[in-house]
Amino acid sequence: MVCAGYVLYGPSSMLVYTTGQGVHGFTYDPSIGEFILTHENLKFPKLCKCYSANESYWDWWDKGTREFIQWVRQSDKATGRPFTARYVGSLVSDFHRNLLYGGVFLYPKDSKDPKLPFGKLRLLYECAPLSFIAEQAGGKGSTGEGNMLDFVPKDIHQRVPLFIGNKTEVEKAEELIKHHNKQ
Numbered sequence: 001m002v003c004a005g006y007v008l009y010g011p012s013s014m015l016v017y018t019t020g021q022g023v024h025g026f027t028y029d030p031s032i033g034e035f036i037l038t039h040e041n042l043k044f045p046k047l048c049k050c051y052s053a054n055e056s057y058w059d060w061w062d063k064g065t066r067e068f069i070q071w072v073r074q075s076d077k078a079t080g081r082p083f084t085a086r087y088v089g090s091l092v093s094d095f096h097r098n099l100l101y102g103g104v105f106l107y108p109k110d111s112k113d114p115k116l117p118f119g120k121l122r123l124l125y126e127c128a129p130l131s132f133i134a135e136q137a138g139g140k141g142s143t144g145e146g147n148m149l150d151f152v153p154k155d156i157h158q159r160v161p162l163f164i165g166n167k168t169e170v171e172k173a174e175e176l177i178k179h180h181n182k183q
Contacts, residue, residue, distance in 0.1 A: 001149065004129035006092045016042070016096065018136040023099075044139040045102035047079070048166040050086040052094040052105040060110035064177030065144070071172065072104075079168075091121065095130055095164060099137055104165035106173065108144055119161040123153050127162045140170040144177045 005017030013028035015035050025039030051072045058066060072083045086103065088094050094105045109119045121127050131141020131148035141148035141164040151160060163173045 001128060001132045004132040006096070006130075006133075008092065008096055014038075014096075016099075016133070018133050020132075020136065023133055023137040042099060042137050044099060044134070044137050044166050048083055048102045048104060048169045049080065050084040050098065050101070050103040051169075052087045052098060052103060053085075054087060054089065054107070055085070057108075057110045057112060060112040061108055062177065062180060064180035065106070065108040065173070067176045067180065068106075068173045071176065072169070091126060091130070091162075095134075098165045099134070099139070102166055104163065104169040104173070106144075106164075107162045109161040116159060118159050120159060121162050123148075123151060123158045123160045124156060127160055127164075130162075130164055134164050138167065139165055140167040142170050142174055144173060145181070146174070 003017060003019045005015065008014045015026045017024060023042040024037060025042055026035035027038040029036050053069065055069065072081060075082055083103070086094070086097065091105070091107070097103065098105055107119055107121050109117060111117070127141060127148050134141045135149065141162065143151055144161045144163050148160070148162070163170050
């Protein structure tokens with residue numbers, strides 16, 4: 001991957017991108033009609049503060065994913081847990097908040113819809129680009145079983161599970177999922 005980015009629209013408009021040399025954020029200034037560099041070399045904060053997941057799918061998640069959610073809810077001063085649940089339902093806005101303040105977003109595979117056994121999000125134009133941004137910002141993107149950027153696509157619209165955000169928490173999710181997959 002050579003570059004990746006996204007644009008957010010709201011009270012202010014922001015462009016965030018990477019070309020493999022760090023992550024930079026530009027905020028639109030309507031008084032001059034240009035995007036101004038306002039967030040140079042963005043990095044995920046060291047400590048995670050929140051998690052973003054649609055917990056209405058709890059019953060259809062695998063044991064490892066459910067155990068990860070239980071883990072983020074447990075109290076632990078050293079890691080700042082429990083984390084606060086913050087889920088907007090928009091991948092980019094949830095990812096952006098987690099990038100700025102520390103957090104992990106997950107859209108794991110579930111067994112609710114047999115037509116979508118590997119999740120809803122698409123590898124090539126959702127998961128991989130955001131994973132590239134996450135990695136450049138010191139975070140990680142994963143399928144829950146391995147690095148998203150190592151995943152080889154089988155077709156252009158392939159769907160995959162996504163765990164993305166602070167590296168330590170994404171790796172904890174991988175650890176719990178791998179543990180339960182071995183059983």
